Amino acid sequence: MARSQFNKLASYLRPHLRQSALGIVALLMVNALGVYIPLLIRDGIDQLQQSLNFQRILFYVGAIAGLASLMWIVRMVSRILLFGVGRQVEFDLKQQIFNHLLTMEPAYFAVNTVGDLISRATSDVDNIRRLLGFAVLSLANTLFAYVLTLPVMLSINVRLTLVAIAIYPIMFFMVHLFSNRLRSEQLAVQEETASLSDLIQEDMSGMSLIKIYAQEENERLAFRDLNQQLLTANLKLARTRTTLFPLLGGLASISLLVVLALGAGAIASGEISIGDFIALLLYVERLVFPTALLGFTITAYQRGEVSIDRIEYILSTEPNIQSAANALALPQPDIKGWLSASHLTYTYPGAKTPALDDVSFKIRPGETVAVVGPIGSGKSTLANALPRLLDIEPAQVFVDGYDITQIRLKDLRSAIAYVPQDSFLFSTTIKNNIRYGDPKAEQPTVEVAAQQAQIHPEILNFPQHYQTIVGNGHYPIRWAAAAHGIGKGITGGCAHPDSG
Ligand SMILES: Nc1ncnc2c1ncn2[C@@H]1O[C@H](COP(=O)(O)OP(=O)(O)OP(=O)(O)O)[C@@H](O)[C@H]1O
Ligand SMILES: [Mg+2]
Numbered sequence: 468m469a470r471s472q473f474n475k476l477a478s479y480l481r482p483h484l485r486q487s488a489l490g491i492v493a494l495l496m497v498n499a500l501g502v503y504i505p506l507l508i509r510d511g512i513d514q515l516q517q518s519l520n521f522q523r524i525l526f527y528v529g530a531i532a533g534l535a536s537l538m539w540i541v542r543m544v545s546r547i548l549l550f551g552v553g554r555q556v557e558f559d560l561k562q563q564i565f566n567h568l569l570t571m572e573p574a575y576f577a578v579n580t581v582g583d584l585i586s587r588a589t590s591d592v593d594n595i596r597r598l599l600g601f602a603v604l605s606l607a608n609t610l611f612a613y614v615l616t617l618p619v620m621l622s623i624n625v626r627l628t629l630v631a632i633a634i635y636p637i638m639f640f641m642v643h644l645f646s647n648r649l650r651s652e653q654l655a656v657q658e659e660t661a662s663l664s665d666l667i668q669e670d671m672s673g674m675s676l677i678k679i680y681a682q683e684e685n686e687r688l689a690f691r692d693l694n695q696q697l698l699t700a701n702l703k704l705a706r707t708r709t710t711l712f713p714l715l716g717g718l719a720s721i722s723l724l725v726v727l728a729l730g731a732g733a734i735a736s737g738e739i740s741i742g743d744f745i746a747l748l749l750y751v752e753r754l755v756f757p758t759a760l761l762g763f764t765i766t767a768y769q770r771g772e773v774s775i776d777r778i779e780y781i782l783s784t785e786p787n788i789q790s791a792a793n794a795l796a797l798p799q800p801d802i803k804g805w806l807s808a809s810h811l812t813y814t815y816p817g818a819k820t821p822a823l824d825d826v827s828f829k830i831r832p833g834e835t836v837a838v839v840g841p842i843g844s845g846k847s848t849l850a851n852a853l854p855r856l857l858d859i860e861p862a863q864v865f866v867d868g869y870d871i872t873q874i875r876l877k878d879l880r881s882a883i884a885y886v887p888q889d890s891f892l893f894s895t896t897i898k899n900n901i902r903y904g905d906p907k908a909e910q911p912t913v914e915v916a917a918q919q920a921q922i923h924p925e926i927l928n929f930p931q932h933y934q935t936i937v938g939n940g941h942y943p944i945r946w947a948a949a950a951h952g953i954g955k956g957i958t959g960g961c962a963h964p965d966s967g
C-alpha cells in the first residue's frame with residue numbers, strides 16, 4: 468500500500484483509535500490463548516502416557532475447556548470491536564462524502580455522473596469498511612498467530628517446524644504474482660458497476676422520453692451490453708480468484724501432511740513425545756487457516772486500496788464556487804435590490820464561444836424586467852450567473868453595488884428567489900416543497916405563496932391537500948413558482964429571466 472493511502476487509512480481510524488486498540492488487544496489475547504492451549508493438551512497427553520491419574524486429567528480437561536471458552540468469548544469481543552470500527556468508518560465516510568457533495572457547484576454534477584458518485588459512496592465505502600474490519604482483523608490475526616506460535620513450535624522441534632513452514636514462502640510468492648491481476652480486474656468490475664448504475668439512473672429519469680420515442684428495445688440492448696460487460700469482468704475476477712484461493716488452501720494443507728509424515732518417524736526415534744507431536748499438529752493447523760485466508764485478505768486489501776483512491780478523488784476536489792476568504796455578510800432585511808452587470812462574459816468550460824458576451828445592464832429595486840431571446844441565447848446562463856451557480860469572474864455582477872463574488876454565498880443566494888427552467892420536487896409533502904427555502908414557514912404563509920402561484924385550488928384537489936406526498940421529478944412550472952417564492956428578499960429587482 469502506498470504511503471498516502473496508508474496515511475488516509477490512519478486518518479479514517481483516528482477517531483476510533485480506542486476501539487481499534489481494544490480490538491487488537493483482544494485479538495492478541497485470543498492468539499496467546501491459542502498458543503497456550505495446545506501446550507496444555509501436550510502436557511495432558513504426556514501425563515496420560517506416564518500414569519492414569521484421573522484427577523490430573525480432569526484438571527487438564529477442565530483447564531482446556533475453560534480456556535477454550537474464554538478464547539471463544541474474547542474472539543467474539545475482538546470481532547465485535549473491529550467490525551464495529553469498520554462500520555463506524557463507513558458511517559463517517561458516507562457523511563463526509565455527502566457533506567462534500569453539498570458544497571459542489573452544479574457543473575460538477577455534469578462531469579461526475581450520479582451513478583459513479585453513488586457507486587463511490589456505497590460500494591467503495593463498503594470496500595473500505597471490509598478493509599478495516601475483515602482485512603485488519605485477519606492481517607493482525609495472521610501476524611499474531613505467526614509471532615506467537617512460531618517460537619513455541621521451534622522450541623518443540625526445529626526441524627519439523629522448518630519443514631512445516633517451508634511451503635509458506637511459496638504461498639506468499641503466489642499471492643504476490645496474482646495481486647496485480649486481481650487489482651486491475653477488481654477495478655474493472657467497479658467501473659462496469661458504475662456505468663451500469665448510470666444507465667439505470669438515466670433511463671429511469673428519462674422514462675417518458677424512452678416511451679414517446681419507442682426506444683425501449685434500444686435501451687434494453689444498451690443495458691444488455693453493459694450488463695454483459697459487467698458479467699465478463701466479474702467472471703474474469705472470479706476465475707482468477709478460483710485459481711488462486713484453492714491453490715493457497717491446498718499448499719497450506721501440504722504442511723499438515725508433511726508434519727504427519729515426518730512426525731511419525733520422529734516419535735518412533737524418540738525425537739519428540741506424542742504430546743509434542745499433537746501440539747505441533749495443532750499449531751500447524753492454527754497457522755493453516757490464517758495463511759490460506761491471506762488470499763481473501765489480500766483481495767479485501769486491494770479492493771480497499773482502489774476504493775480509497777476513488778473516495779479521495781471526491782473528497783479532494785475543491786468546489787470552484789465558494790465564499791471568498793473574507794466574504795461580505797449581507798443581512799437580508801437591508802438588501803435594496805439594485806442589480807447590475809458590467810461587461811458580464813461567461814464561457815462554459817470547454818466551449819469555444821461565450822454563452823454571455825459583454826452583457827451590461829442596471830435594474831432598479833421594484834422594477835420588473837423580462838429577458839427574452841431565442842433558444843440558446845443565454846437566458847438561463849444569465850439567470851444562473853446571478854446566484855453564482857456558475858463560476859463567473861469578479862467585478863461583473865453587483866447586488867446593491869456589491870460585487871457578488873465578494874458576498875457570502877449563503878447571503879447572496881438567500882436574497883434571490885429563483886424559479887428554474889426545469890423544476891423539481893423533493894419526495895415529501897406539497898407543503899414541505901413549497902416551504903423548501905424556509906422550512907419553518909407556517910401553513911398560512913405556505914397558502915399565500917400557493918395562492919400567488921395560482922396553484923392553491925389544484926392542491927385542494929389532492930387527497931391529502933398540502934400533506935400529499937409528491938414524488939421527485941418534473942412538474943409544471945407553476946409548482947416551482949410557489950415552491951421557490953418563500954423566504955426570499957429581492958424578487959422585485961429582477962423578474963426571473965427564466966420563468967417561461
Ligand atoms: N452546461 C453547459 N455546458 C456548455 N454549454 C452550455 C451549457 N449550458 C448551456 N450551454 C450553452 O450556452 C448557450 C446558452 O444557453 P442557455 O441555456 O443559457 O440558453 P437559453 O437562452 O436559456 O435557451 P432556452 O431558451 O432554450 O432556455 C447555448 O449555446 C448552450 O448550448
Ligand atoms: Mg433556458
